[in-house]
Amino acid sequence: MATIFVIALAASFWLFATLLAEQLSRSYLEDVLLSGRAHAEEIAKTAEGGESVYQVVEQRRESLDKLSDALARQQVVESVQVYDRLGKLVYQTVTNIDGLTGGFAEQATDLMLPTAREKVVETKNEYQIRTPLSDIGTVVVRIPKEALGTRIDDLRRRLLLRAGVAGGVTIAVLMGAVGFIWHLVQRNAELEQRRRFNDELAALGTLAANLAHEIRNPLNALSINLELLEEELADRPAPPEATRLARREISRLARLVNDFLVYARPTPPSLEAVELGPLFEEVADLMRNECERAGIELRLAKLETTAWADRGQLFQVLVNLAQNACQAVSQSPRKVVTLAASADDSSVVLDVTDTGSGIARSDIHRAREAFFSRRKGGTGLGLAIADRIVASHGGTLTLSNQPDGGLRARIVLPRTRAKDV
Structure with a gap:
């Protein structure tokens, strides 16, 4: 057209x-x-x-x-x-x-x-x-x-040449104006879509807060009563399996409520210069007991550099990715999870890799969608939360299967403050 x-x-x-x-x-x-x-x-x-x-x-x-x-x-x-x-x-x-x-x-x-x-x-x-x-x-x-x-021919040629130049300039200016107007229309549509999305998020956040308030307290009460019941039945030769199953399901529901609340009401990042070495150590300390119980080797390839990020939110992203990696290698004969970092002049790259089976090619593009999970008992919000946090930092989160097996989750963050954050 x-x-x-x-x-x-x-x-x-x-x-x-x-x-x-x-x-x-x-x-x-x-x-x-x-x-x-x-x-x-x-x-x-x-x-x-x-x-x-x-x-x-x-x-x-x-x-x-x-x-x-x-x-x-x-x-x-x-x-x-x-x-x-x-x-x-x-x-x-x-x-x-x-x-x-x-x-x-x-x-x-x-x-x-x-x-x-x-x-x-x-x-x-x-x-x-x-x-x-x-x-x-x-x-x-x-x-x-x-x-x-x-x-007359010479005058006609000069006139047509000047008219051609003037016409070309006019068309270029007109096309530039049309392009600028199209950009404004697209920008306005994008802003309107973002406004509606924010309104929906606000309504969803309010609903999530109310649900969390209404559900969390009964779940806590149930969990406490089940603990008391287990203590009373501890002297029996075989404690009832039902109590353990109930506590596990309550824990899963509580985790789902918390994840849903975090996803529905995201917090803007408070950016600062974050030292990645100590941050990796904290993630390893948190995951060490879980990895030891499951027989998983947790490797750290630390890089003493900084990233411009919200320390708490970046910690949450790394923990989510590390937990996913640990769950992915739980049934693998070789159980290794690696946290690594690299940097150049403009960006910092954080990699979380595992030796599991990876993600099916048909599912890898959906893995970051909210509530999408192939793992039994998964909430489907961990990667969605991580992706949203990374995007709010002006970075990217990509997932890719490794040639020798396993999955690599790569985070790329700006090394200095992002202008659009």
Whole structure:
């Protein structure tokens, strides 16, 4: 559609320029003929006051040469001729490559002048502008069609070139304006979508807070009562399996409520320079007991550098990714989870890798969606929360399967404060 619009606009400019060139060409032709006639009349007026053409030309020769020179500078007049009353050529000036030449004509070059007087006569090759010289002769200004056509063609080319440049600039400005307006429309639509999304999040956050308040307290009460029940039944040879199952399900529900609350009501990051070495140590300390119980080797490849981030939120992201990695290798013969970091001048890269089975290719693009989980008992919010936190820091979170097996979760954060955060 835009291409058709540009072609139509360019065609309109070209048509307008062509019509304008034709009109100006006609106007230029008329101007040249009128100017030639005016100069011919001025020559005739200059030559008045004599009884014969020869006498007048001899007395006014300097003035005739000046007027002839003025006509020659128009670059279209070929000659100025003066005929006597009998139609014989008496005097002429001719414009050529050597300049303005001429003088009294030789008898052998006498020409017969047609009887038509005081008008423009068009022949095959030229225009003849004829003006009577009192009653003693006629002044003829000759304008060749070839020179006039060359002059008009040159003016037409320059006009079309300038019109083309002006049209191109106009189209470019117009397209720039259309592009800018389109950008504003898209930006406005994006802002409106973001506003609706924020409104929905606010409503969802309010609902989540109310649900968390209504659900968390009964869950806590149930958990406490189950602990008391387990203590009372501790002396029995085989404590009831039902209490353990109930406590596990209550813990899962509590975790789901907490994750949902964090996802529904995100907190803007409070950015600071975070040392990654100590942060990795804290994550390892938190995960160490869980890894030891499951027989998982937790490796740290620390890098003593800093990232511009909210320390608490980045800690939460790393813990979520590390827990996912530990769960992914729980059934793997080789159980290794690695936390590594690297950096360049502009960004810091954090990698959490495991030796599990990875994610199916059909599911990897959905893994960060809220409530999507292939793991039994998973809330489907861990990666969604991590992705949102990383995005709020001006960074990216990508998931990819490793060639030798396992999954790599890569976080890329700016090394300095992000402008859009």
